[in-house]
Amino acid sequence: MVERFGFQVNATDGRARTGIISTPRGEIRTPAFMPVGTAATVKAMMPESVRATGADILLGNTYHLMLRPGAERIARLGGLHRFMNWDRPILTDSGGFQVMSLAALRKLTEEGVRFASHIDGSKHMLSPERSMEIQKLLGSDIVMCFDECPALPATEDQVAKSMRLSMRWAQRSRDAFGDRPGHALFGIMQGGVTRELREESATALKSIGFDGYAVGGLAVGEGQEAMFGVLDYAPGFLPEDKPRYLMGVGKPDDIVGAVERGIDMMDCVLPSRSGRTAQAWTRRGQVNLKNARHQDDPRPLDENCTCPACRNYSRAYLHHVVRAQEIIASMLLTWHNLHYYQELMQGLRGAIAEGRLSAFVAGFHAARAEGDIEPL
């Protein structure tokens, strides 16, 4: 078992990389997809089932956990890993993004953000120092800097001001984090879709020095073309020997495009959220299990998938439990979606390691272009 956080790139193919992040709680194979365990649970999944899909690491949300059940309470109960029964690595976000998107009565100052809880209206403060304290109480393995992500649409001037505030907060986060062997602190690059601002942000972060670097402020409604436009240059501003994390991404084709552009880690609620709304992600694209075409279909969702939903149940059954609003519908479809995402990551890692990423990506797009199997 390693004592310290580390990262090693084992192979590259074009700009894509595959490697291993080592932590005292286990290894994370990259490129990695992190399922989101918002409120100390990946909704509709047992932790051992999440692990069975191939996940090496989960994401927890500081904003949600500080409000309910509270970071101090989780610390008293032994930390987030023990509390939620997940002994592998956990990354926590800083709360910055969600406080801006969910909380009421927000007041942003140089100090931080004062806000009212969206749950009960109680008053709270998040600052770089408090965010570091909360993530330490949770026992997070990978801690994110407290930053600000401006709401879109924003002018270039607003994006620049916000980015510079985030860089001052990054320094305060670094100072407050201190020296915690075995735990990592990641900086977050901002700067919207402006190349000069992205470069300025990366330069500021590198001079502070972090264990990894996130590309923030994307996947917030700018569209895939604009996101890939930024990813064509932004990862190149970051150190080669540290993990690069694209926050909040994404759909399967977003993930493939990001990996091609040198991203090592991603997270998204999409596979789990879709699983609760009857949407399945497969090699051949998206399937809506609500659709009546499935009601007499004895075939599996995906005959090549080895997840329990595909191995043991028919499309007709999945359709039935969706229509009857049975809990097992969310369980099976979330499992399938997470399994599909992890299998995609495994495919990407193998393709990069063997220098056949472009063929893999061509196959990925070809299968999706075929669309779902013909109705019976």
Ligand SMILES: [Zn+2]
């Ligand atoms: Zn499946």
